[in-house]
Amino acid sequence: MDHADHVILEMRGITKEFPGVRALDGVTMAVRVGEIHAVCGENGAGKSTLMKILSGVYPHGSYGGAVVFQGEEVRFKDIKASERAGIVIIHQELALIPELSISENIFLGNEVMSRGLIDWDAARRRTVDLLARVGLDVDPATPVKNLGVGQQQLVEIAKALSKDVRLLILDEPTSALNEDDSENLLALLRGLQARGITSIMISHKLNEIAAVADAVTVIRDGRTVETYAVEAGHVDEDRIIRAMVGRSLENRYPHHTPTIGETVLEVRGWRVEHPTVPGRLVCKDSAFHVRSGEIVGFAGLMGAGRTELARSVFGRSYGTWLAGEVLLHGRPVQVPTVEAAIRHGIAYVPEDRKNLGLNLLDTIRRTTTSANLRAVVRRWLLDVDREGAVAEGYRRSLRIKSPTVDAGVTTLSGGNQQKVVLAKWMFPNPDVLILDEPTRGIDVGAKYEIYKLIQDLADQGKAVVVISSELPELLGLCDRIYTICEGRVTGVLDAQDADQERLMRLMTTTATSTAAAGTPAVGVAPR
Template identity: 60%
Template sequence: MTDILLEMRGITKTFPGVKALENVNLKVKEGEIHALMGENGAGKSTLMKVLSGVYPFGSYEGDILFKGKACEFKDIGSSEQLGIVIIHQELALIPQLSVAENIFLGNEQASRGIINWNETVVKTRELLKTVGLSESPNTLAGTMGVGKQQLVEIAKALSKEVKLLILDEPTAALNEEDSENLLNLMLAFKEQGLTSIIISHKLNEIMKVADSITILRDGQTIETLRVREDQITEDRIIKGMVGRDLTHRYPERVPHIGDVLFEVKDWNVYHPQQAERKVIDEVSFHINRGEIVGIAGLMGAGRTELAMSIFGQSYGKKISGQLFKEGREIRLPDISKAIDEGIAYVTEDRKEYGLVLMDDIKRNTTLANLWGISKWFVVDDYKEITEAEGFRKKLNIKTPSVHQKTGNLSGGNQQKVVLSKWIFTGPDLLILDEPTRGIDVGAKYEIYTIINQLAEQGKGILMISSELPELLGMCDRIYVMNEGRFTGEVPRAEASQETLMKYMTKSRR
């Protein structure tokens, strides 16, 4: 077919002990947005790394045809020469360099080894305008928000005369407004004839922009669907991803709510660098035993800052207010004291703050509670393996061994390791900050089930999420935050997306 831009045939990729891809086939039509979907560990990112030359020719089996010609990419530069450009989930901008320097890094506008800065700046302005940014080319990349950095990455791709743009979880770290802008930009590019491949777990986004969807499961191609022609629904995509109907996105639970477990009164926090800027302003709330309490809010509302400031004052300056556990006032001046008091915090950034990716699963599982596997200050290796193996089975962490390097796991399984680490500390209160960010619907369901089990054991759960359906599906009560203050408290029976959004946009008085 002449309209096929890319074809991948029989792609098989094996890592030591694991077959990541097995005879995978993919066809992408010219000028379309093609979605690649599947559970964490299904092989989506691996397939795109094969395509872009991250895994070079010879390290996999199968064929890649681009515009009908066989390709043997030895590195990323080889694929980029043909106009195949990948933007990874972890942005690769250098914070200390300007936008212009980042865009043309490795692709300098130079003559005889001398960079033409006037040409660089002029071309940067044109590229920024194309992606809808008005920032100066001299702006340092590190001073920009994540949404704008994502657009700079796209501008960088456009500077390489991209013909096939690959976006790996492009909206995972974006708020709703930035996500919407990025999706609209993709649609605009499609109108101009640009072909895109998008990897995403957000079904509503895929339904909005995708023309075709290829589903992978366990490293194999399951099917390719034409969104408009086949009248595809979200439930149909989920069935292809997980191999079964998922009739309920959230597991059923009958709450057994007990007495007040944890209470915060008149909590104030100032910015760590800007001494006069108040980030958290007179916040008070409580959590009962066996209760799942949510915090909703737009990006920048102060949700993560609140959680971190409570958890051993790991964020902020001039912190004031009172903390009570079961009616007893407690002080948490550092993280060790917070752990001793039975409080755990699952960070929103598992790769940066939640895990040591270069270390194995067993070490990550026990890291926050070494006393639990030690005797006379010496780690008991057998007990460490036993505890980690217990969590591997209980949380269904998909790995052949707890000796596996944590960085080799899929996002959903990494998140389960983070949960294992904090559950092993024996907490009474778990603070979960974006606990399902960047993971698929199947893994989400498993994590929701774990959260429900913890609540059933009488633990208190504080759940921060940017996904309103997640809060509505999981929480008994929801506090709503805007500009560092709580603007509303909504019980489950009265909660709706419209109600929460009204409080999320409520201005300070």
């Protein structure tokens, strides 16, 4: 397999510059026919930039170096050109139109024509075949907005297969998927491999790389650090981490000794109805509390109701509130709006940072101060110098990789965008910080930095809530962990008494344990 005949793709000395930043500096990579090739690196290392060059998002002439595909140098001027050659990229943010059907999405811009008209019957038949190939048994007329994220991901792959794909690029394909959907997707990649399709997978999840990758390329600071072949299931995770971050991470979770004080936030009897389905409860008499200096985790399977609980407590910004009360420092408070929640010292960092956490048209400067404008206003006018100083302070202290605070948030990598969202909610100096999937789509090195930030916030006396789909993350970071199943808080354990098996048992039961109800029980921290 070392002969040039067996190499489908070579990227030779790829260099790409943006104003003030050299994103890629002579990156070289070779992918062999029929392999699943993983590309790893910290956020901002240049992985996505490299893939955008390969797929024509950044056209030939806007970068240095050469892309050789199937033995010939290619000079793609746009995405259409790369797709004609058989290269299809599926971005982390899916590019489907929610209101259109599966069929319409798959053939959008590539319609099945007959005598100058769209042949909808033929399109439907082809869609059924394509969906069967990706293992999705859904009516092609279903609007995409009615599908789960995992199913939407499969529609994207079906769309790629409709274009006679030879090289499939997946950017963080499982970042928004639960474990079952992730398993399905990885199995599908292996199935496509058996049919001769080559895949490049950008991923931070080392266990997934171990499960499916035939080779790994690690990129750090815009340069190739190393490429090596692997046996499936035998990836040296420590070697990848060392290559990604330039140092050995002895422990993926920083050591932390908490100083826990009085209860800051308590929620009792919290009942919330689904926003569009009358009668369906998304929070069923939920109760929990968080103390000063404490990091409390929320564990649950996809759809269990963790985000719904967090958003409804944060100014009732999800669903219809029916009952329950919020107490801050032992006193009942009214938080019927987001403004009221912020005023009372509650902050919420959403899991969907692109749609809910950021205004993608804004700069780092404006985003950082947006949740606390009062602090940068003087005599009813925005104090631009003060705004800049605040943003610059957070840029330095959080090590946000950007030459200036006047850069747009869209120019940042996922990890750096997450730091900007954290800065935005740290600036109002809240008492309670609710962090929803704070490390989703972020690499190992950047995760470590975010964990340190979370611990620092707790050390300042904040009450911190962390919602995460990764149980090892909750066990490594939190002091106590609540479990949720089908909208009900089903248990709570001290982190030292918890393990993945015990958490999973509580995450899959709908019965509320005595622990969740606040009755003294094993593994329940006293109030």
